[in-house]
Amino acid sequence: MADPTSYRPQTGEIPTNPGVYRFRDPHGRVVYVGKAKNLRSRLNTYFANPAGLLPKTHAMVHAASSVEWTVVGSELESLQLEYTWIKEFKPRFNVVFRDDKTYPYLAVTMGEKLPRVQVMRGERKKGTRYFGPYTAGAIRETMDTLLRVFPVRSCSPGVLKRAQASGRPCLLGYIDKCSAPCVGRVTPEEHRALAEDFCAFMGGEAKRFISRLEKEMAAAVAELDYERAARLRDDIAALRKVFERNAVVLAEDTDADVFALYEDELEAAVQVFHVRGGRVKGQRGWVVEKVEDATTPDLVEHLLQQVYGEDGDTQGRLPREVLVPVEPSNAQDLAVWLGGLRGAKVDIRVPQRGDKAALMSTVRENAEHALRLHKTRRAGDLTVRSQALQELQEALELPVPLLRIECYDVSHVQGTNVVASMVVVEDGLPKKSDYRKFAITGAAATDDTAAMHDVLTRRFRHYLVDKTAQVAASELESPEPDPAAKAADSADATVSDASIADTTTAAPRAKFAYPPNLVVVDGGKPQVNAAARALAELGVDDVYVVGLAKRLEEVWLPDSDFPVILPRSSQGLYMLQRIRDEAHRFAISFHRQKRGKAMTVSALDGVPGLGESKRKALLAQFGSVRKIKAATAEELMTAKGIGPALAAVIVTHFSAGGAGGAADDAMPAINMTTGEVLET
Numbered sequence: 001m002a003d004p005t006s007y008r009p010q011t012g013e014i015p016t017n018p019g020v021y022r023f024r025d026p027h028g029r030v031v032y033v034g035k036a037k038n039l040r041s042r043l044n045t046y047f048a049n050p051a052g053l054l055p056k057t058h059a060m061v062h063a064a065s066s067v068e069w070t071v072v073g074s075e076l077e078s079l080q081l082e083y084t085w086i087k088e089f090k091p092r093f094n095v096v097f098r099d100d101k102t103y104p105y106l107a108v109t110m111g112e113k114l115p116r117v118q119v120m121r122g123e124r125k126k127g128t129r130y131f132g133p134y135t136a137g138a139i140r141e142t143m144d145t146l147l148r149v150f151p152v153r154s155c156s157p158g159v160l161k162r163a164q165a166s167g168r169p170c171l172l173g174y175i176d177k178c179s180a181p182c183v184g185r186v187t188p189e190e191h192r193a194l195a196e197d198f199c200a201f202m203g204g205e206a207k208r209f210i211s212r213l214e215k216e217m218a219a220a221v222a223e224l225d226y227e228r229a230a231r232l233r234d235d236i237a238a239l240r241k242v243f244e245r246n247a248v249v250l251a252e253d254t255d256a257d258v259f260a261l262y263e264d265e266l267e268a269a270v271q272v273f274h275v276r277g278g279r280v281k282g283q284r285g286w287v288v289e290k291v292e293d294a295t296t297p298d299l300v301e302h303l304l305q306q307v308y309g310e311d312g313d314t315q316g317r318l319p320r321e322v323l324v325p326v327e328p329s330n331a332q333d334l335a336v337w338l339g340g341l342r343g344a345k346v347d348i349r350v351p352q353r354g355d356k357a358a359l360m361s362t363v364r365e366n367a368e369h370a371l372r373l374h375k376t377r378r379a380g381d382l383t384v385r386s387q388a389l390q391e392l393q394e395a396l397e398l399p400v401p402l403l404r405i406e407c408y409d410v411s412h413v414q415g416t417n418v419v420a421s422m423v424v425v426e427d428g429l430p431k432k433s434d435y436r437k438f439a440i441t442g443a444a445a446t447d448d449t450a451a452m453h454d455v456l457t458r459r460f461r462h463y464l465v466d467k468t469a470q471v472a473a474s475e476l477e478s479p480e481p482d483p484a485a486k487a488a489d490s491a492d493a494t495v496s497d498a499s500i501a502d503t504t505t506a507a508p509r510a511k512f513a514y515p516p517n518l519v520v521v522d523g524g525k526p527q528v529n530a531a532a533r534a535l536a537e538l539g540v541d542d543v544y545v546v547g548l549a550k551r552l553e554e555v556w557l558p559d560s561d562f563p564v565i566l567p568r569s570s571q572g573l574y575m576l577q578r579i580r581d582e583a584h585r586f587a588i589s590f591h592r593q594k595r596g597k598a599m600t601v602s603a604l605d606g607v608p609g610l611g612e613s614k615r616k617a618l619l620a621q622f623g624s625v626r627k628i629k630a631a632t633a634e635e636l637m638t639a640k641g642i643g644p645a646l647a648a649v650i651v652t653h654f655s656a657g658g659a660g661g662a663a664d665d666a667m668p669a670i671n672m673t674t675g676e677v678l679e680t
Helices: 039-047 055-063 075-089 136-149 157-166 188-202 206-222 226-244 296-309 331-342 354-380 382-395 448-474 483-499 525-538 571-599 612-622 625-630 644-655
Strands: 019-024 030-036 066-071 097-099 105-108 117-120 129-131 256-263 267-276 279-289 321-323 347-349 404-413 416-426 436-439 518-522 544-549 554-556
Touching (some): 019 075, 030 039, 030 055, 030 075, 039 066, 075 296, 105 188, 117 136, 129 188, 136 188, 136 226, 188 206, 206 226, 256 296, 267 296, 267 354, 279 296, 296 331, 331 347, 382 571, 404 448, 416 448, 416 571, 436 571, 448 525, 518 525, 518 571, 525 544, 544 571, 612 625, 625 644
Parallel strands (some): 321 347
Antiparallel strands (some): 019 030, 019 066, 097 279, 105 129, 256 267, 267 279, 404 416
């Protein structure tokens, strides 16, 4: 690892012009490419205080051993040169958008002498036009329908060679689903024109072809060629079937690409809907690892560079309008660059209202689902899970394999309704039957560190009790303990059960007898030290503790002044983040449940024998709790379902200062839905 001060250029040597710079490692490989309006100002930020850089930038400047720059004439030129170098060098610390391979694409191999229509997955190939993605059933049906009108070759290279050698076309040639260029029915030029028409139709020019076929059908009818007219009629019906399958989302003259993204601390998912003629003609997705300090505008800029800088974009051409969630960096220069690629003006806009904003919301929802699916699939892969557990064990220098990991998170709103969650992962997979909830009250609810100490103390105290019980049960030959000792043990177990009685979801059993190898807490150094202190006080010395701080995703160890920084692409970091997010979700769910119950609590809840339906009947009859308290037994009996015995119980409950009696007299009645103070 190089010291940035060893290759820092003199400030006076760096020009103040716009330009593009490259960081290289000791082997001469480019590890990062960036652009700047002012090279001197930008490069000085890397060397002024390397210790204060974010972890990913810190790793980049220490991985590099030299920096060089190129001055350009304008910011537009720097944009073009940056994209060219990123594409050429593929630097490891630059954002790279990787295609979503979830769905198949309809592809046309325009780079071949005889273009072929086929369903493709995997890496994109140069000279091939892609449309989609589609679901597996829809893409086969679309392809089969269009080959009737555009009989482009769809056979494999082996079938093509056999047909050329034998002089006979394949079955598709006989049923008019292929123009059979292999046997000379059409020339290669005529076949390529068919392929171009196929791409144009898929690119949104359906009306042009339908109108042309309608004119040909009318001419055939005028010539009394009814057989040809019938074939053209069926072709028109086939094209309309494909065309109408896409819903109209915008005005019919709208050609636009609608981009949206959904991101977290480590990754971002991007989706784009290709709208042609007001209809969604295709969809495409990417997932990007955030390996550089890129803001959302920077991500959008890099996205548009990569998508439209590729040879042969999804629709074969740039649209007039590009809709994005936020305005990209250097939006004006980027629009000029895209206009040069298209040969006409390109508008980059952020929709604020109307149909375009609504469609943007739909695209963003797709991006959110794509990111969740991406993370779920990474979590479900056995090889990835094994790699993640191994990386964690090595990075934390633990002597035992991480067979079981427990993660804890505390949730509250300004210190109210404090709760905590425990989630469990075994062999890299969640074990939901072992999830636990904790309600925290008293002094432990004063701050997060006290709450974390309380939760860990309660969890591992119960573990020790269960462990002792199991050891005692296994010693079958030991004598029966005396009654006094047995009573003491029973009392201790009762106290322990009472401390977590409201916090578990499982039936009474040895709930915590199986200890984790690693405890993960959501937080930094204070939370980690509080958790470690709780374990030390209980004498638990075979469980390791770490904390995952959310802001920079650094891993903290007990009594450590510096965190452990895992690589951003580390599978171990992904696993820690998933566990932490699951603990946060579980805690939030319990907190909302508890907060909802607290907001709807009533003085009537503590009345023995008064159920929900009878409470509603009383409130409907009297209008407020205060009037119910002031009512006599005879007046209470006028409410539906309230008999003499229950009326007497209600009067006795409130007259004796029962739950909500004197205390509620001093408090106004509140409508918890509207916040209105009710009149009495």
